[in-house]
Amino acid sequence: MSTIQNYVVTGMTCGHCESAIRDEVSLIAHVQHVDVSAATGRLTVSADQPVDDAIVMAAVDAAGYRAVRS
Amino acid sequence: MSTIQNYVVTGMTCGHCESAIRDEVSLIAHVQHVDVSAATGRLTVSADQPVDDAIVMAAVDAAGYRAVRS
Numbered sequence: 001m002s003t004i005q006n007y008v009v010t011g012m013t014c015g016h017c018e019s020a021i022r023d024e025v026s027l028i029a030h031v032q033h034v035d036v037s038a039a040t041g042r043l044t045v046s047a048d049q050p051v052d053d054a055i056v057m058a059a060v061d062a063a064g065y066r067a068v069r070s
Numbered sequence: 071m072s073t074i075q076n077y078v079v080t081g082m083t084c085g086h087c088e089s090a091i092r093d094e095v096s097l098i099a100h101v102q103h104v105d106v107s108a109a110t111g112r113l114t115v116s117a118d119q120p121v122d123d124a125i126v127m128a129a130v131d132a133a134g135y136r137a138v139r140s
Contacts, residue, residue, distance in 0.1 A: 016086030 002032070005045045005053070007067040009060055012038035017065065024059040043067060072102075075115045075123070077137040079130055082108035087135065094129040113137055 012018060018036045025034045025045060033046040045056055053069050060067035082088060088106045095104045095115060103116040115126055123139050130137035 013083035014087060016090065017084060020086065 001049055003047050003050045005047070005051060005056065006070045007043040007045070007056060007060070008041050008070045009036065009043045009065050009067045010041065011065045012036070012041060014038055017063075020063040021060055021065060024063040025056060028055055028059055042070075071119055073117050073120045075117070075121060075126065076140045077113040077115070077126060077130070078111050078140045079106065079113045079135050079137045080111065081135045082106070082111060084108055087133075090133040091130055091135060094133040095126060098125055098129055112140075 009021065012021070015038065018038050021036050021043065022034045025031060025043070028051055030047040030049050030051055031045055032048055035044040036042070043060070045051060057067050079091065082091070085108065088108050091106050091113065092104045095101060098121055100117040100119050100121055101115055102118055105114040113130070115121060127137050
């Protein structure tokens with residue numbers, strides 16, 4: 001099963017910010033693809049099974065940003 | 071002899087941008103300290119002898135930004 005979860009991330013300003021979030025979220029088990037945009041503030045996480053929102057938020061927090069499910 | 075050279079850098083938006091520039095400029099021979107601020111757009115290079123502006127600008131360019139001497 002493939003799942004897609006969407007979040008809004010605040011605080012991103014540039015490509016480095018996107019990379020920092022992509023790197024952290026990509027480490028989460030089952031995550032297959034991470035799409036993140038500083039321009040839109042959107043984070044889309046594709047995984048082979050649902051991922052706990054708290055884990056995604058913690059990964060974004062570890063990168064220095066804040067995410068909420070959208 | 072210790073020298074200080076100041077530049078204005080365009081395009082920095084966050085701490086990652088500052089780090090990218092600091093990392094590149096710190097690699098230049100004779101550079102002892104690099105102070106860079108996304109908030110002000112200022113880059114200050116301290117070195118034990120004068121550094122060629124073109125080398126500083128090339129390092130900033132390598133990080134993905136643009137510097138001019140100020």
